[in-house]
Amino acid sequence: MKFPRPSAPTLLLLPAFIVLAAVVVVPLLLSLWSSFTPFRLTKPDSIWIFVGLRNYANLLSDWEFWVAFGRTVLLLTVALNLEMLLGLGLAVLVEKASRGQRVLRTIMMFPMMFSPILVGFQFKFMFNDNIGLVNNALQALGLTDRAIPWLIDGNLAFIAILVAEVWLSTAVFAIFILAGLMAMPREPMEAARVDGCTPWQTFRYVTWPFVMPFAFIAMTIRSLDIARAYDIVKIMTDGGPAKRTELLWTLIARTGYADSRMGMANAMSYFAIILSIVFTFYFFRKLAAARQQIGAEW
Template identity: 80%
Template sequence: MKGWRPPAPFLLLLPAIVVLAAVVIIPLILSLYSSFTPFRLTQPASLYTFVGFRNYARILTDLEFWTAFGRTVLLLTVALNVEMLLGLGLAMLVEKATSGQRLLRTIMMFPMMFSPILVGFQFKFMFNDNIGLVNNALQSLGLTDQAIPWLIDGTLAFTAILVAEIWSSTSVFAILILAGLLAMPKEPIEAARVDGCTPWQTFRYVTWPFIMPFAYIAMTIRSLDVARAYDIVKIMTDGGPAKRTELLWTLVSRTAYADARMGLANAMAYVAILLSILFTVYFFRKLAAARTQIAAEW
């Protein structure tokens, strides 16, 4: 080793490698190890007791965990479909605009600029029982004569969270689908019109197959966001009332810090990550199939 000197690329990357190992790799290894222990924050010595897959076996039979998982899947399914429909509509409206399209694109991106915590506070105030904008508007219009307990009733609280998620992230679909519409050649649409296709047939058989990959890219991005939804739910309901809006990551947070069961919480987190990966793989397969269809038809 005398006289040996590391290559220059390695030396240049070394600071980034050290930082990455310190803030990502080492914590991941420690959290993975602790998921095989009964580690409690109130009992530091429990970190050195290895229990194998006991935490994971407990999760598989934990009704609370699978209820939170089902609620997360419900939120993901409804949010993605509504966001895609609204984003598609917004993108088509902006694409048809003859003037001010740049301004419309900028306005369309505004919700993405707000942090999830700010969105959570914003909608928590809007859905407040007494001074909230939603109740005041409904009462002023005569649609109800009493305040609706949006964040107290479990079903209504979940709906309020869903509205906040849709408002903050519809622009992701709108921007990506708009990019597909702007990149789409006009000749096939003109040919479809000449052949006598109706607007719906033109959209169904010409426009939609072309922009489908862009929609799946947006779905992939948003599925990861919704699968780890935490900030908005934490601010608006904190998983309440009576855990009726508990999602996977709010359950992990409560288990780790409120209940001090860090080992079990880390096991839950790794199971949640695995489930998120499965959703991502599903959408990537859909994206690959859509790209293959585009290559074959165009």
């Protein structure tokens, strides 16, 4: 039996498919298999011991895991809302600028040029108890007479991480919303002014419904980033103090590499993937609804 000869495009793409399978598909399948085993890095042979859903069942009663899960959802929710509000404000200000708009857009994108690791080091220095810029500024302004333990107190450390995340990624929302503002037709704005609408009413009922899909696209992208947040937390607090800033992926890394429980770590990872899928599905539903609303009204 003769097999058909592969076409030229197939032969040209074959090396890319092989590399993709080697670096993506095979590790993904291996991690999925190990999540059903008691695999430990110190006991390589344990990867062949199948224990079914035991790792996943243990997660259901693991209080530490669910605390990290809830803290990740809290960070995601608060960060997304703050980034959207600040990004909306930046986008409106830049769109209203009559001069230097290109320069302002470049400056607005500046934080995105830094890697999360560099931002983590930057904010770790800024929130340092003794030599940090934040404490020095507060003391110089007379707002406090002592150093605030930003990275030692659990609640303050969470706020410091939140500030770093918001500073790094507010530009994502600003860029998408600015693109929506610049693509928006002017006729509905002029009609609203003629009808006597106030600036707030014009924004609430004309501008915001049009730019809402752009905001949901940014939310989808950022929800995936925050759901797997690791770099900034690792550098600034390493999940401390006393695991008060432990997020899903810092817990997964500690479980897999520090405790050598790679099977359990991979089970946690697939739970984290479910979180990402849920938020992505939610924002895609919102995006579809916003597009339908625009299509009906415009």
